[in-house]
Amino acid sequence: MLRVENIDVYYGMIHAIRGLSLEVNEGEIVTLIGANGAGKTSTLRAISGLNPIKNGEIFYENAKVDSLDAHKLVGKGVSQVPEGRRIFGDQTVEENLLLGAYLRKDKTEAKKTMEEVFKRFPRILERRKQMAGTLSGGEQQMLAIGRALMAKPKLLLLDEPSMGLAPIIVEEIFDIIKEIREQGTTILLVEQNANLALQLADRGYVLETGSIVLSGNANDLLNNEAVQKAYLG
Template identity: 75%
Template sequence: MLKVKNINVFYGAIHAIHDLSLEVNDGEIVTLIGANGAGKTSTLRAISGLNIIKSGEITYDNKIISNLGAHKIVAQGISQVPEGRRVFGDQTVEENLLLGAYLVKNKAEIKESMEKVFNWFPRVKERRKQFAGTLSGGEQQMLAIGRALMGNPKLLLLDEPSMGLAPIVVEEIFEIIKNIRKDGTTILLVEQNANAALQIADRGYVVETGSVVLNGPADKLLHDDSVRKAYLGE
C-alpha cells in the first residue's frame, strides 16, 4: 500500500531524515518507535505532504505521491492525526468533525461517517455541541482521531496518540486503534510509548537520528534486548 524509499528531509542545513525506507501493507498496523527528535514525526509529515523530501520516493497504491500538496494526499485516501491533537478549540466538536470531511461532497456519506465516529467515541457524541477547547486531553485526542476518520481514509497516520494522557485513557485509545484497523483502515503509528505500540502493531521500525536501525515483526522487537533496554525501560 505505502512504500517509502530512501527519503531525505532537511530543515535548512539540518539533515533530519537520512535515506529512510519503510513499507506499510494493506490492513496492517505498523509502528515507528524511537526517542524524541529521532525523525518519526518528520517521516509522517513527509508522507502527508507537510515536509518536502529532497530525494527518495514515496508511493501509495502504486502512485508516486512524493511532494504532492497535502490536500491532494488527503484526496488519495491518507489522513493524519497530528502530534498534540490540534483541534480547533473555538469551534464545536461537531464543527471540528465536519472540517475533517471537507473533501466529501455527499451529505449522506458525511452523516454516515459521523455516526461511525460517534459509535467509536461515545464521549465525543455526548459533547458534540461543546467547544473543542473545553474537552479533556483524552477527549480531544478522540476528537482528533474522529476528525481524521471523517474523510474515510484507507491509511491513517497517527502521531503520538498517547502523549500527555493518563494510563487508563491510553489503554482506551489503543483499544480504539485496534478496532479502527478491524474496520478496514490501515494504520501507521508513531509512538514514544514503545511497549503499548508494539503490543498492538503487526510490524515495527526503530528510528534513530533520522534512520531506520532495526525493523521486524512487532513481537520480535518487543522481546529484542536492545529495544527493551533503550525503549522499554528494562
C-alpha cells in the same frame, strides 16, 4: 499500500531524515518507535505531504505521491492525526468533525460517517455542541481521531496518540486503534510508548537520528535485547 524509498528531509541545514525506507502493507498496523528528536514526526509529515523531501520517493497504492499537496493525498485516502491533536478549540466538536470531511462531496454520506464516529466515541457525542477547547485531553484525542476518520481514510497516520494522557485513557485509545484496523483501515503509528506500540502492531521500525536502525516483526522487536534496553526500560 505505502512504500517509502530512501527519503531525505532537511530543515534548513539540519538533515532530519537520512535515507529512510519503510513499507506498510494493506491491513497492517506498523509502528515507528524512537526517542524524542529521532525523526518520527518528520517522517509522518513527509509521507502526508507536509514536509518536502529532498531525495527519495514515496509511493501510495503504487502511485508516486511525493510531489502531491497534502490535501490531494487526503482525497486519495491518507489522513493524519497530528501530534498534540491540533483540534480547533474555538469551534464545536461537530464543526471540528465536519472540517475532517471538507473534501467529501456527498454530505449525506459525511453525516453518516459522523454518526459512526459518535457511535465509536460516545463521550464526544455527549459534547457535540461543546467548544472543542473545553474538552479533556483524552476527549480531544478522540476528537482528533474522529476528525481524521471523517475523511474515510484507507491509511491512517497516527502521531503520538498517547502523549500526555492518563494510563486508563491510553488503554482506551489503543483499543480504539485496534478496532479501526479491524474495520479495514491500515495504520502507521508513531509512538514514544514503545512497549504499547509493539504490543499492538504487526511490524515495527526503530528510528535513531533520522535513520532506521532496526526493523522486523513487532513481537521480535519487543523481545530484542537492544530494543528492551533502549526503549522498554
